[in-house]
Amino acid sequence: MRKHKALLFEMGRAGRCGYSLPSSDVPEKAVDELLPGNMQRKEQLELPELSEVEVVRHYTELSTRNFGVDTGFYPLGSCTMKYNPKVNEEVAALPGFAFMHPCQPEDTAQGALELYYNMEQSLKELTGMDRFTMQPAAGAHGELTGLMVIQAYHRHRGDQQRNKVLIPVTAHGTNPATVTMAGYEVIQIPADERGNVDLEALKEAVDETTSALMLTNPSTLGLFEEEIMEMAKVVHEAGGLLYYDGANLNAIMGYARPGDMGFDVVHLNIHKTLSTPHGGGGPGSGPVGVKERLAPFLPKPLVDKKDDQFHFNYDLPNSIGKVHSFYGNFGVVIKAYNYVCMMGGAGLKQASTDAVLNANYLASLLQKNYYIPYDRIRKHEFVVSAKPEKKKGAGAGDIAKALLDRGFHPPTVYFPLIVDEALMTEPTDTESKETLDNYARAMEEIARAIEENAEKVAASPYNTVVGRLDEVRAARSPVLRWQKE
Amino acid sequence: MGGNHYLPLSDVDRCDMLKEIGVDSIDDLFSDIPQEVRFKRDLDLPPAMSELEAIKHLNYLAAKNKHLNNCTSFMGAGVYDHFIPSVIKHITGRSEFYTSYTPYQPEISQGILQAIFEYQTMICQLTGMDVANASMYDGGTAVAEGAIMGVGATRRSKALVSRSVSPFYRAVLQNYFNSRGLELEEIPLKDGSTDFSKLEAMIDDQVASVVVQQPNFFGLVEDLDGVAEIIHKHKAVMIVSVDPISLPLLKAPADYGADIVVGEGQSLGVPPSFGGPLLGIMSARNKFVRQLPGRIAGETVDSEGNRGFVLTLQTREQHIRREKASSNICSNEALVALAAAVYMASMGPQGMREVAEQCVQKAAYACEKISALDGYDMAFKGQNFKEFAVKVPAKPEQLNKQLLQKSILGGVDVSPFYPEMENTMLFAVTEKRTREEIDTLVRELEGLK
Numbered sequence: 015m016r017k018h019k020a021l022l023f024e025m026g027r028a029g030r031c032g033y034s035l036p037s038s039d040v041p042e043k044a045v046d047e048l049l050p051g052n053m054q055r056k057e058q059l060e061l062p063e064l065s066e067v068e069v070v071r072h073y074t075e076l077s078t079r080n081f082g083v084d085t086g087f088y089p090l091g092s093c094t095m096k097y098n099p100k101v102n103e104e105v106a107a108l109p110g111f112a113f114m115h116p117c118q119p120e121d122t123a124q125g126a127l128e129l130y131y132n133m134e135q136s137l138k139e140l141t142g143m144d145r146f147t148m149q150p151a152a153g154a155h156g157e158l159t160g161l162m163v164i165q166a167y168h169r170h171r172g173d174q175q176r177n178k179v180l181i182p183v184t185a186h187g188t189n190p191a192t193v194t195m196a197g198y199e200v201i202q203i204p205a206d207e208r209g210n211v212d213l214e215a216l217k218e219a220v221d222e223t224t225s226a227l228m229l230t231n232p233s234t235l236g237l238f239e240e241e242i243m244e245m246a247k248v249v250h251e252a253g254g255l256l257y258y259d260g261a262n263l264n265a266i267m268g269y270a271r272p273g274d275m276g277f278d279v280v281h282l283n284i285h286k287t288l289s290t291p292h293g294g295g296g297p298g299s300g301p302v303g304v305k306e307r308l309a310p311f312l313p314k315p316l317v318d319k320k321d322d323q324f325h326f327n328y329d330l331p332n333s334i335g336k337v338h339s340f341y342g343n344f345g346v347v348i349k350a351y352n353y354v355c356m357m358g359g360a361g362l363k364q365a366s367t368d369a370v371l372n373a374n375y376l377a378s379l380l381q382k383n384y385y386i387p388y389d390r391i392r393k394h395e396f397v398v399s400a401k402p403e404k405k406k407g408a409g410a411g412d413i414a415k416a417l418l419d420r421g422f423h424p425p426t427v428y429f430p431l432i433v434d435e436a437l438m439t440e441p442t443d444t445e446s447k448e449t450l451d452n453y454a455r456a457m458e459e460i461a462r463a464i465e466e467n468a469e470k471v472a473a474s475p476y477n478t479v480v481g482r483l484d485e486v487r488a489a490r491s492p493v494l495r496w497q498k499e
Numbered sequence: 500m501g502g503n504h505y506l507p508l509s510d511v512d513r514c515d516m517l518k519e520i521g522v523d524s525i526d527d528l529f530s531d532i533p534q535e536v537r538f539k540r541d542l543d544l545p546p547a548m549s550e551l552e553a554i555k556h557l558n559y560l561a562a563k564n565k566h567l568n569n570c571t572s573f574m575g576a577g578v579y580d581h582f583i584p585s586v587i588k589h590i591t592g593r594s595e596f597y598t599s600y601t602p603y604q605p606e607i608s609q610g611i612l613q614a615i616f617e618y619q620t621m622i623c624q625l626t627g628m629d630v631a632n633a634s635m636y637d638g639g640t641a642v643a644e645g646a647i648m649g650v651g652a653t654r655r656s657k658a659l660v661s662r663s664v665s666p667f668y669r670a671v672l673q674n675y676f677n678s679r680g681l682e683l684e685e686i687p688l689k690d691g692s693t694d695f696s697k698l699e700a701m702i703d704d705q706v707a708s709v710v711v712q713q714p715n716f717f718g719l720v721e722d723l724d725g726v727a728e729i730i731h732k733h734k735a736v737m738i739v740s741v742d743p744i745s746l747p748l749l750k751a752p753a754d755y756g757a758d759i760v761v762g763e764g765q766s767l768g769v770p771p772s773f774g775g776p777l778l779g780i781m782s783a784r785n786k787f788v789r790q791l792p793g794r795i796a797g798e799t800v801d802s803e804g805n806r807g808f809v810l811t812l813q814t815r816e817q818h819i820r821r822e823k824a825s826s827n828i829c830s831n832e833a834l835v836a837l838a839a840a841v842y843m844a845s846m847g848p849q850g851m852r853e854v855a856e857q858c859v860q861k862a863a864y865a866c867e868k869i870s871a872l873d874g875y876d877m878a879f880k881g882q883n884f885k886e887f888a889v890k891v892p893a894k895p896e897q898l899n900k901q902l903l904q905k906s907i908l909g910g911v912d913v914s915p916f917y918p919e920m921e922n923t924m925l926f927a928v929t930e931k932r933t934r935e936e937i938d939t940l941v942r943e944l945e946g947l948k
Contacts, residue, residue, distance in 0.1 A: 018806040019609070022617050022844050033584060033850035038857045039934040040864035048859050049748060049882055053713075053720050053755075059747045059848040060624045066586060069844050073590040073614070080610030082598030090600060097505055098598050101550050107588070109568040110561025116774030117574050117911045118565060119899060125563030126773050132545075139543055151636035151775060152830035154817070162678045191817035191827035195647075197679035200822040238531045268542050269529050275536045285830065289505075292600035294611035295633065295794060295833030297776035313674075335674035339577060339639035339667040339763070340774025352557055353502075358547025361501030368508050370528050375516040391522075391531050418607050426603070429818070446507035447516060473802070478606040481802035485605075488799035488811040492788070494630045495620040 016480060019075060023496045026064040033066075060498075079479050080294070081423055087449050089376075091395045091426035091438025092186060092234055094264045094286030096365075099356070102290060102349035111348055116340040120325050126344065127324030130317040133301075133351045140362070141260075141280050142273020143303030147312045149342040153261060156281030156300025157192040157228070159313060162334045163304060164226050164255050164279060165196060166311040170332060173253065176225035180249075182211045184233045184430045186261060198225060205432055209237045209388035217248055224254035231258065231275070232265045232393035234430040234438065236373060246276025255279065255308075263287045264442070265370055265393035268363025279304050288350035299346035313337050368443040369394040372450060376441050379454035383461040387433055395440035397433045398425070403461070407468030410435040413460055415474035415482060420456040501547020565908065567771065571936045572908040573865075575886045575927025576716070577638060577665050577763055578771045581744065581854065582931050583842075587768045590841045591834055601794065601830070605809040606801075611833065612808035615796040618840040619782075625746040625843075626760040627753025628782035633794035634832040635779025638763030639671035642710060642740050644781065644826055645761040646672055648790040649708030649736040650681060651825065657682040658708045659701055661693035663715035664740060666916035672710070691717045691879030691888065698729055708736040708759075713752070714745055717879060717913075717925065718862070718886025727756020736787075743767055743780060743839075745884045747852040748859065759783045768842025769835055778835040789815060792826030794833075857930035858885035861937065865928045868941040875944060878923050886927040888913060888920075893947065895924045901947050907940055 045054070064072075082088070088095035106112065114126055134146045150156035161179065168176045179193040180201045190200045201219050206212040211229070220227075227249045232238045239245065246256055258272040258280035264287045272280045284290055285298035292298065304312060314333040315326035326341075357365065370393050377386055377396040384398045400410040408416075414424030414437070426438040441450060463471050475482065508516075513525070522528060529537075548556060572580045591597060595610060602608030615633045622631035635641040646658045658676065660669055662685050669685075676683045686701060686709075687694045693711055702709065709730045714720050723739070730737045739757040741749075744766035752760045764778030765771065783791060789812070797811030817824040846854065862885045870877045874892030891898055895912035902909040910924030917923070928937065 016801070016803060016805050019613060021613070023620065031847055031849055032586075032845040033847070035582065035850065035853055035857070035930065036933075038860055040861050040937070042860055043863060045748065045856065045859065048863050049884075050720055050722060052724050053722065053750050055746070055748055055750050059851060061621060061843055061848045061851065063847045063849070064844055066845065069841065070586055070590070072844070073841060074593070076610035076614055077590075077593040077595040078610070079613070080595040080599055081604075081607035082595045084594040084598045088600075090603070093600055095600060099505060101554060103592070103597075105554060105557035105561075108558065108561040109566050110558075110564045112770040112772050113566040113568045114564050114773040115567060115572060115574045115580070115771050115908060116578055117576055118908055119896075119903070122565035122903065122908075123773070125560035128563070129560050136544055151640070151832075152828070154827045154829045155636060155640070158678075158827060162674065165678055187816075187818035187821050187824070188827050188829050190822035191820070191824040194822045194824070195675075195679065195827045240531060240533060243533060243535055266532070268538060270532050270536050270538050274538065291597045292830070293832075293834030294596050294599045294837065295601040296830040297832045297835060298830035335677070336639070336667070336670040337674060338775065339637045339665070339671065339777065343775040345770075345772040345776050348557070352553050354544065355548045355553045355556060356501050356550065358501035359542030359544040361503075361547050362542060362544070364500060364506060365502065367525055368506050371508065371513060371516055371525065374520045374528055378520045391528055414604065415606065418604065423607065424604060444505055444507065447512040475606050479609055480606055480805055480807040483605045483801050483807045483809050484799045485809050485811070488797040488809045489813070492811060493798035494616075494788075494795055494811070495623045496617070
């Protein structure tokens with residue numbers, strides 16, 4: 015029997031409390047003496063009143079209504095939902111990290127600065143770039159930072175007319191949204207029949223107004239851009255720069271580096287590639303790396319080392335300024351740093367090897383029952399098209415819901431946009447062969463179920479704590495907060 | 500090789516899998532990478548560590564840092580040493596929460612969706628706004644995105660920001676505006692607060708929004724009555740950046756006419772973490788809902804009529820609207836928002852009020868004691884919440900160095916951000932400070948002048 019879970023606001027009793035504080039030990043004054051009367055709140059705050067055990071049971075029950083990587087297979091394409099090592103959580107919670115104040119003097123923060131410094135060295139080697147900032151708090155934030163740096167570079171050279179950014183049709187939605195955020199215009203470049211960026215179209219599109227080409231390589235189709243060197247040449251010759259979206263770096267660590275492919279700026283999603291957890295939506299971290307000539311424009315401060323002492327360098331007159339109140343998501347960087355320490359160079363390369371092996375293996379199993387366009391060697395992910403199944407009455411979204419009933423998190427659905435009824439599938443490096451076999455069997459079962467009774471599949475899921483939710487209703491008459499009757 | 504325990508494939512598995520794929524070797528899987536861009540040497544990274552070695556290494560680095568648990572902190576400037584109840588880390592440490600991602604599949608994500616819906620509700624209860632989102636990166640980016648909402652809502656390209664807004668936030672705002680070619684002007688200070696007498700002259704029908712902070716960067720409670728009227732007369736938007744921990748005592752921004760309320764939520768049960776991850780609060784009146792950036796959880800029903808939650812109004816968002824999206828934000832700070840929600844649920848209205856009252860009382864006590872010292876003066880007249888600026892008789896850097904010898908993390912030097920305020924320090928006093936700790940600070944300062 016399905017049943018909704020009570021909201022915090024429907025629980026508790028007046029006067030109940032879930033906290034314990036020491037009494038104030040300073041001489042007390044009337045609040046009216048301390049705060050201006052006209053700026054004081056008149057009535058009590060409206061918040062739930064709960065005991066500690068009620069709070070704990072509430073959230074524990076909520077957690078049982080949630081699916082994470084620890085629950086099961088999570089092949090959400092382009093999100094790299096790999097296992098999040100437990101030790102990462104432990105080291106990031108050390109009081110010597112988690113309870114540092116961002117304004118404390120540098121000589122009391124040497125361990126933190128050293129960690130930032132070491133991490134920068136590792137990211138440079140991993141990507142072939144010359145300098146990194148850790149300030150961006152997420153991938154999209156890194157994209158914005160990267161475009162700001164590119165913009166500052168062009169402006170500094172007096173190249174003011176470069177107001178367009180080129181984006182392939184397969185790009186993540188954050189790319190075009192970022193372009194707008196940075197005040198640029200988006201020019202979309204189509205794909206060719208092999209799934210690569212259409213080189214001829216790119217040549218057509220570049221001109222003296224081109225600021226940059228933003229590219230994810232391998233693309234969201236899981237395909238390596240075979241003409242990357244030619245693309246780089248075309249863009250550079252027009253005076254534009256190349257931006258690397260690192261969302262899919264998990265495919266190529268130790269095999270190829272964006273810095274060697276002609277990219278001028280990269281961002282990494284260390285919550286993807288370097289194993290830090292996604293936190294139900296965040297926090298992430300999106301370090302940005304650049305080639306030497308762009309380094310002066312990076313956000314400030316950077317971390318530098320002098321005579322074995324680490325310090326924040328604010329002396330960057332051409333810096334774009336700040337993109338975060340402080341130095342970015344330090345707590346997330348610690349976890350990624352720990353992962354890099356434990357994996358080493360060979361380990362990271364093996365992770366990419368297994369990510370690619372898993373994707374090609376799973377694609378090969380699924381191909382027996384499903385259509386996968388662009389039939390060539392893939393990198394870390396692939397896209398199934400459920401167009402034939404859709405014709406039978408159950409599309410990508412329905413297959414996703416049917417996977418929920420079989421204990422799997424579904425792939426990313428309806429993306430990339432150039433594949434009809436897309437199921438973008440990324441198994442990652444941390445999954446066993448048995449898991450992939452089981453998933454393939456579940457997909458086969460769903461394919462059979464669609465043949466037999468597509469309507470039934472289209473009404474999935476059946477085994478989840480709630481049935482299929484009405485998203486149209488949620489958007490049409492929005493209820494975005496609880497309110498007292 | 501490092502990380503073997505995270506990689507389940509055995510060599511036999513790998514062979515079998517290659518066979519199934521129909522290739523001879525791993526190299527064949529990478530044959531699509533053109534020769535000229537192949538990385539031909541080994542990655543030159545430090546040798547892989549075992550779990551034990553990594554723990555030792557990270558402990559070694561952590562031990563080099565001072566922190567709020569082995570010092571007495573009076574540092575604030577946007578990040579504060581508030582008490583964090585134990586329940587929070589146990590809830591956020593449940594891996595069903597922290598190893599999940601954005602709840603794109605609501606039927607198996609009801610936990611985080613309901614938690615976000617409840618968080619949104621509590622943020623609205625604090626601010627008086629109609630709608631809140633699931634979080635921004637931090638206070639600085641929340642201010643910047645709030646101002647961009649103002650631009651979107653009014654189709655104007657200029658914002659006014661008070662100099663009493665955190666310089667950290669203004670730096671981010673300035674940068675976002677520069678990039679987009681938008682104009683930003685600063686409203687000057689008068690005795691540490693916004694000089695609203697200048698606002699009338701500065702505002703016109705080109706101004707999209709006016710950004711203020713309550714309490715302001717110097718901890719002063721600004722008089723914001725009547726400000727909204729000036730702003731609204733020009734059909735501009737009033738944006739207020741708040742410290743949510745002050746709101747049990749201070750008037751909800753909605754009550755003095757704010758349109759968009761943003762802020763830093765770290766006060767709500769979140770460790771300072773050297774400045775990140777933090778929690779960007781974003782809330783607004785209903786009429787701005789289409790301009791809101793980021794994720795929003797909404798209520799709906801399932802196929803059987805049961806209540807449930809989904810991400811909603813997604814046509815604002817980058818994955819649907821692409822270049823026409825209200826923002827590019829995708830990953831946010833959901834787990835930090837969860838921590839804040841658990842904090843508010845645990846503290847309740849009484850606990851939240853008690854924390855706020857102790858902040859005000861203890862800050863007032865510290866203020867009185869310090870300003871009674873020879874050579875130390877309050878930098879500004881006015882009433883403070885938990886933080887205050889003091890004119891000190893020596894270089895703040897020097898004072899802090901000496902305080903540190905007594906394991907006290909002193910105040911933040913404000914002169915790098917306000918060059919006219921030489922030898923001025925910002926002290927924060929939270930509910931965690933005891934009378935004895937405050938007295939020790941006062942005694943040390945007295946000895947140092």
